[in-house]
Amino acid sequence: MAVSSLCLYFLITAAAVLGRASQEDCVDYSGCGEPKDFHIRFPFRLKDKQPNDCGYPGFNLYCTSDNQIAIELPKIPVELHVSFIDYISQIIHVNIPEFHAVQFKKSVQEYFLDPTNSPFAYGLSRCTLMNCSGNPFPCASDCLIPNDGGSRYGNLCAVYSDGIIKDHPEVIWCSKMYNFFGVPTSLVESTDTVLYFSLRWSEPSCTRCERQQKGCRLKRPGTDHETECFTFNKHGKGPWTKSLVTIGLIMGSFVVLLMSIAAFYVHASDKNEKENRLRIKKFLEDYIALRPARYSYTDIKKITNQFRDKLGQGAYGTVFKGKLSNNVLIAVKILNNTKGNGEEFINEVATMGQIHHVNVVRLVGYCADGFRRALVYEFLPNDSLDKYISHAASDTNYSLSWEKLQNIALRTAKGIEYLHQGCDQRILHFDIKPHNILLDKNFSPKISDFGLAKLCSKDQSTVSMSTARGTMGYIAPEVFSRNFGNVSYKADVYSFGMLLLEMVGRRKINTDAKEENGAHEVYYPEWIYNLLEEGEDLRIQIEGEEDAKIAKKLAIVGLWCIQWHPIGRPTMKVVVQMLERGEDLAMPPNPFASTGPSKTMTKRPARRSPLEFEAIAE
Structure with a gap:
């Protein structure tokens, strides 16, 4: 049986080589x-x-x-x-x-x-929205006016950003509002024959x-x-173009090799068959152990060696390091009994049971034994991104290269995009922050902690919430008040934008920092926006030109994500495209109520707190 399997393998390999050889027609x-x-x-x-x-x-x-x-x-x-x-x-x-x-x-x-x-996306155009109230000359829009236009202003005109005055001299009487990526009117109002x-x-x-x-x-x-x-070779074909003689030699070599291996397997078939059965049995045992399973509290104590190795503690529970019977390392989160009514536990198990993505932490199992509840995850040895942001300035042991930070940002964005679009139901995380981005041995990120998550259908544009949820500093404005719009998946986009800006500054920005003289509050995201808007370098520790490009790209994408109104933020799919595109990203509209540009870290402008608005009702 093993001999026939190996023969089949070589036949498939030979067929693949022949199939590849025929690809000379591809060029x-x-x-x-x-x-x-x-x-x-x-x-x-x-x-x-x-x-x-x-x-x-x-x-x-x-x-x-x-x-x-x-x-x-x-x-x-x-x-x-x-x-x-x-x-x-x-x-x-x-x-x-x-x-x-x-x-x-x-x-x-x-x-x-x-x-x-x-796999294709419609190519949007870079457009500029103009306020032409009182303009004596009519303006023909090149782009469809955004949904939020027209309600607060009179005569609006959306024109292509490149060559505004040249192509539309009439807009010299208009005032610019903001830039956006829009759908050309030619798509819906074309009068040409094609x-x-x-x-x-x-x-x-x-x-x-x-x-x-x-x-x-x-x-x-x-x-x-x-x-x-x-x-390409000199004939314009790929390196896979082979002559029939070469293919014949390859096939002949395979036949000789097959005959030699067949003789060996006939001689030792009984021994190898037993080893193969043991190997398959061990594989199935490991596979069963790695599937989400239900554990008793006694199992949890045994797995964690009586809770000996504590990894950390948070508001909802304590995390311990453990090991399964097949030496697979895991992390066990013991949930606090006094917190809530079990909603976080139900959310976590129900949500993660349908998630399968390389950038989302895997739920190995759970425990629901009486009043004791625990969650069992795969173990990630490099802790969370929060450790590398909060310690980066003071400890070189926690310093990450800009290339690694870019990779972490891109893969995290792909994980969030999967939550929004890749599952049967859209999953809104509501707690994206560095503490919930775990890093594996290769510093590849995995999104964790779905205790605050909500599920909704993909055709549902908004969700209903009775109370705000998330971590201060990362919560989108609309989660506090409907004055900013309805709550949707764009709340996760806002949180991801704040995470990007923290990565750029290698510092925590969800709390107020102080200048050296302690006289003024510093709002770091606005300081970054002012520097980029005036074309100045980011005043952070960057060694090479490529690193500077990465930092600028992450900053611009982050500022796009933290627009106050959800409609101004991109989807996570667009965020992934911006992170992959590289250079030449457009600057977003100013998301801050600033009184004017500033070249230094100035006092954060007075702005009405989202907490002062009317709370959202269910």
Whole structure:
């Protein structure tokens, strides 16, 4: 049995090599029978003309009846003709006849705003909202005016930010309100015979390969995620192009190797079969131990060695280090009996039971033994991000490189995006902060502590709350008062923005710090905004130019996330795209009620506290 399994393995391997060899047809395919000013290559493939491994899942192109190249998007009812593909910027330009535009407009917004429908996102334009009240000349908007426009102002006009005066001299009488990313009016009001627009994709990312003038492909044929760069040979083909002689030599080598291994297995089959059975048994035991399980309180005491190794203590319980029978390290959180009515425990078990993500801590098991309750998590040896922020300035042992901080920020954002979009129900965490971002041995972050989480359906835009929840300094304004808008998943975006700004400053900013003379309060986020707005360097300890770019990017994304009104904050999907994009991020509107720019850390402006507004009712 073991011999036949190994033979099957080699046959599959040989087939994979042959399949890879046939991918010479993947490189720069010209099209549908007529010359094009672009070529079709990874991640796209021309359906029915190129092998599946030539492209990435969901990136299929096809030939129309009139030899046009079109992109296959199953839920769009009309043909989307491809006019150009920018592989470096990862943008595909498409067009449709105007007589199909009405069908298209009914479905495009709903289609592209749901990330589960397509790997593509509609390319928004950078726009500026102008207040043209009293303007003697009419202004034609280039972009759709945001939903919050028009209620407080009279005549509004939204124009493209680039070349405002050149393209719209009439707005010289208008006053600028703020910049935003918007939908061009041409998408909904086009009068041309053809409607043009662009789509973007973020994964897979082949930008680095394209800039190096190299090819991009799947690292292993048949996989969905990993890609690699490769160098074309002199014929313009990839390194996988092999002659039939080479393939024959490979197959011959496999046959010889198979015969040798078969002889060895015949000689020692009984011994190996027993070892394989023991190995499978051990694997199944470990797998069962790692699945979420229910433990008795006696089990918990045994696992933690009578609560000998204490890791930390918080408002809701104490955490101890433990070990399962298969030497797997775990962390056990013993919940306080006097806190609440068990809501945190129910939230944690119910929420984490449906979460499976590399950047969310895994719930190994739980204990509900009488009045005793405990949660059993995987053990993460590098503690929480809070330790590295609060100690970074005084202890080099807790210092993290800017590259690691960027990786922590990006992976944390992907974890939150998964909570908002990746589960059957949307999960709102409501307590995103450095203390709840745990780090594994490779300093990869995992979101923890779902005691305050709420579940809601994905089509539910707001949630009902009777009391504010979260940690002071990270709680979004609308959680305190409806004056700022309804409570939604944008509350987690605000908390993540405060976390980013703390990472940039390597300091705690949810409490008031003091200047050296102790005379003024310092509000660090506003100080950062003023420096960036005036084009000055961030006055924090940065050694290299690349580190400075990372710090600036994290700061700008953080300021986007902490806009006072939820509508001004991006979704977590957009946050991930901004963190992955790198440079040239637009500055957000000023989220602070500042009286003017300041080059130094000035007194925090007087502002009505969110606590002074009317409390939210259920």
